Amino acid sequence: MKGIRRLNKTIEVFRPLQVVPIDFRFPGDVSACFGLQATVVGRFPVDRPVIPAFGEYSLEFEGKKIHPVNFIVPWVSQEAFSDATQHRLGILPLAVQVGTSRMITGFYHDLDRQRLDAPPRTSDLQEDTIFQPYSVRFTFHCYRV
Amino acid sequence: MKDHKFQLIRIGVGASGASVRYTGETDKSYRRIRGIFVALPEPILEYGATLSLKVGGVDVFDDDHDVRLLTCGQGVAPNQKFFLFEEYIEASGNAFEGRYRDAGIQGATYPYEAKVFLWLVNEQES
Numbered sequence: 001m002k003g004i005r006r007l008n009k010t011i012e013v014f015r016p017l018q019v020v021p022i023d024f025r026f027p028g029d030v031s032a033c034f035g036l037q038a039t040v041v042g043r044f045p046v047d048r049p050v051i052p053a054f055g056e057y058s059l060e061f062e063g064k065k066i067h068p069v070n071f072i073v074p075w076v077s078q079e080a081f082s083d084a085t086q087h088r089l090g091i092l093p094l095a096v097q098v099g100t101s102r103m104i105t106g107f108y109h110d111l112d113r114q115r116l117d118a119p120p121r122t123s124d125l126q127e128d129t130i131f132q133p134y135s136v137r138f139t140f141h142c143y144r145v
Numbered sequence: 146m147k148d149h150k151f152q153l154i155r156i157g158v159g160a161s162g163a164s165v166r167y168t169g170e171t172d173k174s175y176r177r178i179r180g181i182f183v184a185l186p187e188p189i190l191e192y193g194a195t196l197s198l199k200v201g202g203v204d205v206f207d208d209d210h211d212v213r214l215l216t217c218g219q220g221v222a223p224n225q226k227f228f229l230f231e232e233y234i235e236a237s238g239n240a241f242e243g244r245y246r247d248a249g250i251q252g253a254t255y256p257y258e259a260k261v262f263l264w265l266v267n268e269q270e271s
Contacts, residue, residue, distance in 0.1 A: 004232040008209040039211055041193045043250065078188040078213070088217040088228065135193070137211050 016112040035091035035141035042134030049080035059106035154261040162249035173238030175265035180227030193248030
């Protein structure tokens, strides 16, 4: 094994239900991608410790020739200790050989789950819950050439 | 025979949003870095904190590597807390460097100390 490179790509989400395009290129010393982790980076005023489907994403490799992953991203509270939040996020296994293109494309879609625990609107005078911008960080685990 | 060592790196974080560079050398009595674990004093500090690491001049974690991928809660057994490296990372007194970046979360207490543990072993490359 010639070594492993872990590449991070962060996207920003500013609106509920926003679709954020993902479009970047692997560096030249990457030969294959064997795993992926996606985390929501943000703190929201919700009561529950975990929101299992906070957003969803889809990724294509090699200029859309390989489409190995459509998946969800959970949001996990770091403050509410429970069995559900004690573990470390595992790696979603992939086995994508990186060829000449090196392009990764796709999208992240916010599912508007920040307001799950907000009280229901009872009048027009009541302020709507404010959407808090957040980031989603993708970590690609890759073999070096 | 010395087979395992858990080497501690202390990173002092003085203020919200601080970016702190750290350097050092692995214990030369051990051949390989087997894993890493990051411990922060408050769980809310884990929101958005990042850690980069370079060993012997080779990138192990890029900038922007989320600390949450390198840590876990108190309920996890000590031997399962570590993120294990699949690749062979030479210890043997190799120099390491990196940068810890605090995310500036409201409600956190400053200053604090981030603790990075390196799991060093004496096993051979397989």
